[in-house]
Amino acid sequence: MLIIACGALAREINALVAANGWQQVRLQCLPADLHNHPERIAGAVQDKLGEVGRTGERVFVAYADCGTGGRLDQVLREHGVERLPGAHCYEFYAGERVFAELAAAEPGTFYLTDFLARHFDRLVMRELGIDRHPQLASMYFGHYRRLVYLAQREDPALLQAAERAAEQLGLAFEYRHTGYGDLQVSLVRLIEGEEQCPN
Template identity: 60%
Template sequence: MRPEKRPGLLIACGALAREIIAVLDAGGLDGLDVNCLPAHLHIRPQAIAEAVRGKVRAGKLSHEKVFVLYADCGTGGDLDAVCAEEGVTRIPGAHCYEFFAGAETFAAISEAEPAAFYLTDFLVRHFDRLVYAGLGLDRYPELLDDYFGNYRRVVYLAQTKDPALEEQAKAAAERLGLAYEYRFTGYGELAAFTSRANHRVQT
């Protein structure tokens, strides 16, 4: 006898894990489980779509409904093709900056400052490892201008109001030699999408 399937599953980027759990807990959304892929897949975005496909197919065996909490994330439409082929819905947006800020707000921010480098709570927490050391700047600081010479501003899109993270974001901007801007976004479309997914598994 096969075990009874669970109601719903979110296939998500590991960079969103903390935010997803916060949304689920705050909303009492108990119809959804979460399965995350490693955040470092963003280093090789061409691998994201097929990695998501594998998780979706496995998830369909254990859950009634599966949802994808990934933006396009540099897959060039490959993730949308996988979602269409597998019959699952993903959160709208080109990247997490857009769905945290909201599409219209993000468009306005990027139009006002096209040369912006964006940080989220996750990227602020892991700036040294993922950005600074990830680009080799700890070993080759002379490459800073090669990587960031065309940027003018760090825009911190904050999911939580955390003074310690804001100070870290300011320090990151200073380290990169860029101006700094703070924008509180909350969880944006991530919260709305998760709530809709939970509603769908309950009906």
């Protein structure tokens, strides 16, 4: 089985593969900075599916919709391929119900995962130009009220990085340890279900 994944999920998927001993799984990642360019995701996945279409492997795409506005689902339907549930990684990490509660309690919420906490300075501060033009922070984040860190692992360094990110953006901080959420549920269902299917 081949998993085509967002590079932002590479560490977590590799951890799940190792923890479960899934030796029949191969992982290929697309660049994590597609996170900042959702209009490019469907095309990148389409290209990758075209490359692997002749291998005969079963394929799973480890993306949610991720801001593609349904374009990713159109590509996946053409290839008969499944993806992760939900609108984005924040939803599948937190779970649909918890994420809905967080969003309803404060619509002006900016979310971090372990990956985004680790790479906040590069993906947010530098990519958006805030490091060079601090006034841009209020333009990008003026309608946000809090930052919620959805943590996959309990890591004091990442917690500190997330708290610092909230401080840099002038947002209230909230911590939620989610673990791997529906990422783990989806991969266990898919891969262990595949193992139980007759040849």
